Amino acid sequence: xxxxxxxxxxxxxxxxxxxxxxxxxxxxxxKKFKKKTHLLDVGQVSxxxxxxxxxxxxxxxxxxxxxxxxxxxxxxxFAGSYDSFLSRKPSKVAIETLEECxxxxxxHEAQEKLYEVFPKMNEFIRKAIEQRFVLLHxxxxxxxxxxxxxxxxxxxKDRPELLQRIPxxxxxxxxxxxxxxxxxxxxxxxxx
Numbered sequence: 325x326x327x328x329x330x331x332x333x334x335x336x337x338x339x340x341x342x343x344x345x346x347x348x349x350x351x352x353x354x355k356k357f358k359k360k361t362h363l364l365d366v367g368q369v370s371x372x373x374x375x376x377x378x379x380x381x382x383x384x385x386x387x388x389x390x391x392x393x394x395x396x397x398x399x400x401x402f403a404g405s406y407d408s409f410l411s412r413k414p415s416k417v418a419i420e421t422l423e424e425c426x427x428x429x430x431x432h433e434a435q436e437k438l439y440e441v442f443p444k445m446n447e448f449i450r451k452a453i454e455q456r457f458v459l460l461h462x463x464x465x466x467x468x469x470x471x472x473x474x475x476x477x478x479x480x481k482d483r484p485e486l487l488q489r490i491p492x493x494x495x496x497x498x499x500x501x502x503x504x505x506x507x508x509x510x511x512x513x514x515x516x
Contacts, residue, residue, distance in 0.1 A: 340444070347442050351435075352428040357421045364405055364419040369412055371432050373404035379425030380489055384497075385417045393498040395460070396422070396486055402452050403427075422490065472501045473509045480513070 340348065352375070357363070364370055366386060374381065374397075381403040383395040394417060397403035408415035409432060438445040466475050476499055480487060487495065496506040 340448075344442070344444065348438065348445065348448075351438050352430055355427055355429050357425045357427065359421055359424050361421045361425075362418065363421065364408075364415055364417075366416060366418050367414045368408075370405040370408035370415050370419075372429050373402055373406070373409055373435075374425075374427040374429055375402050376400065377426040377428065379427070380422040381425060382420055382422050382490075382494065383417050384420070384494075391418075391494075391497065393490075393494045395463070396483075396490055396494075396498065398483075398485065398489075402456065406453060406456060422494075467500060472499055472505060473512065475499050476506070476509050477513065 354377075357379075363372070363374070363381070376397055376399050378399060381397040382393055383397070383403070383405070384391045384393045386392070403419065405415040405417050405419060407413070408417075412432075435445075435449065466478060470478065479495075479499070490498075492506060493503045496503045499506065501509075
């Protein structure tokens, strides 16, 4: 990824000029991760957030030995355990790559330094967190108000690429249903 592409990322949240971007960019480190790389385990304090340039990252928790997918991050999204990253408390979720990923990494230490040297970074981080809050709020409300089939149809409409990229058992856990129930829903939807 060239510097121009990296700077475009920040323009989706704020109107940084080129001299401001020159201050910011050294704090974000480009990295590549292989498929199935664990970036964070439950109980660890999150020291990094990731901006996805390419790939897919899964956020999940564990209950009674089963993995429950809580969110999928794809290109042009920030991924991470924000509650742990911000509070410095152990994470309740784990993070793994589902595909080979290219990311820009911001460490907690780098974020704190950026706040000191470049106060406008607060606006950028706030907007990124607001975006994540809205996504998670919509997901939470969907679990309260919508049936599993309605949640599947919303996923199919809003993020159809996930249905091709994510294993079906992980999609099922994300929707709060069993793989068998997901199969039934998919068959009903196909027949309509």
